[in-house]
Amino acid sequence: MSMEKKKDIVMSGIRPTGFLHLGNYFGAVRNYVRMQDSYTCYFMVADLHALTTLNETRELKGHVRRVMAENIACGLDPDKVAFYCQSHVPETAELYLLLNMLAYVGELEKTPTFKDKVRLQPQNVNAGLLTYPVLMAADILLHRATLVPVGKDQGQHLEIARDFASRFNGRYGEVFPEPYAFNFGEALAKVPSLDGAGKMSKSENQMATIYLADTDEAIRKKVAKAKTDSGGDPGSPMPESVANLFQLLQLVSGEDVVQKFTADYAAGTIRYGDMKKELAEGMVGFIGPIREKAEAIQNDDAYLRRVMEQGAEKARASAKVTIQLSKDAIGLSYI
Numbered sequence: 373m374s375m376e377k378k379k380d381i382v383m384s385g386i387r388p389t390g391f392l393h394l395g396n397y398f399g400a401v402r403n404y405v406r407m408q409d410s411y412t413c414y415f416m417v418a419d420l421h422a423l424t425t426l427n428e429t430r431e432l433k434g435h436v437r438r439v440m441a442e443n444i445a446c447g448l449d450p451d452k453v454a455f456y457c458q459s460h461v462p463e464t465a466e467l468y469l470l471l472n473m474l475a476y477v478g479e480l481e482k483t484p485t486f487k488d489k490v491r492l493q494p495q496n497v498n499a500g501l502l503t504y505p506v507l508m509a510a511d512i513l514l515h516r517a518t519l520v521p522v523g524k525d526q527g528q529h530l531e532i533a534r535d536f537a538s539r540f541n542g543r544y545g546e547v548f549p550e551p552y553a554f555n556f557g558e559a560l561a562k563v564p565s566l567d568g569a570g571k572m573s574k575s576e577n578q579m580a581t582i583y584l585a586d587t588d589e590a591i592r593k594k595v596a597k598a599k600t601d602s603g604g605d606p607g608s609p610m611p612e613s614v615a616n617l618f619q620l621l622q623l624v625s626g627e628d629v630v631q632k633f634t635a636d637y638a639a640g641t642i643r644y645g646d647m648k649k650e651l652a653e654g655m656v657g658f659i660g661p662i663r664e665k666a667e668a669i670q671n672d673d674a675y676l677r678r679v680m681e682q683g684a685e686k687a688r689a690s691a692k693v694t695i696q697l698s699k700d701a702i703g704l705s706y707i
């Protein structure tokens with residue numbers, strides 16, 4: 373008999389609401405790639421989640437294909453993981469319904485991301501927005517995953533998913549292990565935007581976000597426009613805009629480059645123009661090959677179709693087992 377330990381189960385997703393950016397890469401995709409050899413992984417394109425905010429659903433097809441191509445271009449291997457579209461796995465919706473019976477409207481209304489969305493789109497406060505954390509919990513619990521590689525912005529949703537798991541287990545019987553956000557023992561990543569405040573995001577300021585599809589020229593232009601300080605007194609605390617640039621430099625440039633500019637900053641001799649040039653070239657060198665690979669994959673219809681079909685098949689096999697266990701626990705089994 374094999375003594376091999378059962379691998380931990382990993383689950384995560386990205387919404388197809390626009391091009392992937394550096395935040396998605398360093399917060400999520402990089403970890404997908406790092407985890408794919410040692411864990412049983414389920415990664416999905418969260419197209420149903422996108423419906424809560426996307427008005428023009430005819431854009432979905434292009435977005436889904438691009439997100440898939442970009443993940444693969446970053447190193448995700450569809451033969452090693454289950455890489456699928458959320459809407460290709462209808463068991464997700466079934467578990468979502470079952471979990472909705474355990475979710476309280478009051479707690480959902482208090483979720484900070486719900487409050488943000490209400491502020492952003494007051495004309496479309498749909499019930500899907502309110503129950504977004506329930507659908508996210510369903511995505512994760514569907515595979516009984518325990519490790520969820522996500523950026524810092526998703527930490528709170530994970531807490532909600534854990535609540536639902538333990539509520540379900542407490543009410544009906546033990547089915548779900550508790551899922552935790554995962555980043556190889558490090559703090560969850562938050563990639564800052566270039567405008568000195570907040571995080572990079574698909575939907576917010578495009579000039580402050582570096583996309584994996586950006587041309588070399590676009591990257592250089594965006595970085596050149598990034599906010600810095602106007603010199604300041606040596607020894608005064610580093611403004612957020614500058615700290616953000618250092619954080620980005622750390623991600624795409626060598627340690628020696630970071631050290632040089634850190635020393636220059638401390639000495640009050642830093643030249644932001646030079647620092648930005650280094651940062652831009654670091655990003656160009658990093659993104660160029662990914663962009664080219666993604667374009668080629670995106671144009672390969674037969675390959676993408678195969679990836680989607682193969683992913684859905686693997687995901688549904690795992691999902692069906694969980695749905696059966698859930699129904700049995702609840703008492704929804706009569707024959």
Ligand code: ADP
Pocket residue numbers: 384385386387388389394395396397398399400521522523524525526561562563564571572573574575
């Ligand atoms: P977006 O916020 O750009 O719409 P999603 O909500 O689809 O992206 O998130 C996909 C993944 O990317 C999640 O794991 C999320 O935590 C991560 N992510 C998104 N933006 C950032 C960022 N600026 N820094 C770190 N991780 C991020």
